[in-house]
Amino acid sequence: MGYLFLALAIASEVVATTFLKFTSGEGVTFANRWWAYLVVVVGYVASFVLLSVTLSRGVPLGIAYAVWAGVGVVAVTIISWLVFKEFLSWMQIGGIVLVIGGVLLLELGAKH
Template sequence: MLGYIFLAIAIATEVVATTFLKFTSGENPKWWAFVIVVVGYIASFVALSQSLTRGVPLGIAYAIWSAVGVVAIVLISWVFFKESLTWVQIAGIVLVIVGVGLLELGGKHA
């Protein structure tokens, strides 16, 4: 169970770091955003590593980490940055969620 808590921390910090990448680009990049990005990614990889040492299988951890991150970033981009979200992209989100769910269901559980 602790492994999945670390995985949730890894996902949250990765999503924060990726979201703040938006503020590091453009005509007026923010210096503080670079700090959040670097600290967020370091924290994410440390937490992901801790989830692996606490029993979360690598394939499952990475699938959940990357899929939840992708879905979260798409939704954050749509809500906060007013980026487009088409029905094809929504179908892709559903497929990502179903795919990770199938990976989890198909895995061997102790």
């Protein structure tokens, strides 16, 4: 059950981080983008609360944080590439593969 909360924590963090893009740029003010700021704040608060619940359900801190951070980085990078048309080099793709591999090794090497 802890991993379900971890997945929800990751999703909340990815949404919050993605919406940071809508809080910046030319002509952006709090008055015309208040909804984006609200999504960012609610997303990050929800993410940390869900991460805390994950830990209380028995998922080790090192594993939970590595998965949360690694999956979040990869997901935001892919979303940035797909949605915002940001450039993704072969070196960055290699980095994504290494992050995924590292998270998998941490998870597979953990005692359950």
